[in-house]
Amino acid sequence: MNEADQMKKLVGEAAVENVEDGMKVGLGSGSTVYWMVKKLGERVKEGLDVEGVPTSNTTAEWAREFGVPLTDFSKVQELDLTIDGADEVDEQLHLIKGGGGALFREKVVAAAAKELVIIVDGSKLVSQLGKFALPVEVLPFGWEVTAKHIAALGCSPQLRTAGEETYVTDNGNYILDCPFGQIKDPATLHNDLKDIVGVIETGLFIGMADKIVVGKQDKVEVISKA
Numbered sequence: 001m002n003e004a005d006q007m008k009k010l011v012g013e014a015a016v017e018n019v020e021d022g023m024k025v026g027l028g029s030g031s032t033v034y035w036m037v038k039k040l041g042e043r044v045k046e047g048l049d050v051e052g053v054p055t056s057n058t059t060a061e062w063a064r065e066f067g068v069p070l071t072d073f074s075k076v077q078e079l080d081l082t083i084d085g086a087d088e089v090d091e092q093l094h095l096i097k098g099g100g101g102a103l104f105r106e107k108v109v110a111a112a113a114k115e116l117v118i119i120v121d122g123s124k125l126v127s128q129l130g131k132f133a134l135p136v137e138v139l140p141f142g143w144e145v146t147a148k149h150i151a152a153l154g155c156s157p158q159l160r161t162a163g164e165e166t167y168v169t170d171n172g173n174y175i176l177d178c179p180f181g182q183i184k185d186p187a188t189l190h191n192d193l194k195d196i197v198g199v200i201e202t203g204l205f206i207g208m209a210d211k212i213v214v215g216k217q218d219k220v221e222v223i224s225k226a
């Protein structure tokens with residue numbers, strides 16, 4: 001396992017310490033979350049009583065593979081905790097998410113949780129968001145028009161592809177990756193994007209994270225919301 005994967009494993013497993021018996025837990029998406037779900041499965045085998053709501057079809061598959069019981073919003077509308085990854089985290093704990101294309105479900109699941117714990121390696125901590133192109137989920141119908149309106153806010157949106165094909169989210173939508181450069185006012189940008197017809201959701205998670213579990217070399221640090 002390379003150093004990056006070791007870091008992901010370290011923080012993914014550390015975050016599981018936040019999970020208590022009887023909890024309903026939102027399960028994020030991405031390669032760091034993989035390790036969290038695997039560890040959670042081990043805890044379930046040891047007797048932990050927990051149910052998860054997955055944020056992507058891939059995470060649901062991992063949960064089934066590792067034996068984490070799943071539930072859904074028809075049965076539970078409030079979660080005790082969500083654990084998820086991120087692509088960037090700033091000093092106010094605002095996030096860019098959606099590198100893995102699951103941002104819409106991730107935001108719904110995060111919004112349903114009493115606490116949002118984010119697991120990242122130290123390279124994802126930034127002073128200002130925006131080096132990572134902002135993922136924006138859009139309706140396929142008229143995406144070209146939506147992209148034109150997004151471009152007017154100051155970027156050149158790129159339609160995400162998967163090989164030769166257009167990338168399609170679990171919701172049947174497209175992702176526009178939007179390189180805005182340094183985002184001085186994430187809340188205003190998020191609101192401006194949401195005002196555009198055809199935009200489903202943005203990868204800006206403003207004021208949602210409560211705790212960041214960060215991997216730095218061989219140790220884990222926890223940053224809590226002020």
Ligand SMILES: O=C(CO)[C@H](O)[C@H](O)COP(=O)(O)O
Nearest residue numbers: 030031032085098099100102
């Ligand atoms: O937002 C996400 C998926 O939509 C992921 O949490 C984010 O891309 C981080 O992924 P990884 O842990 O693989 O670096």
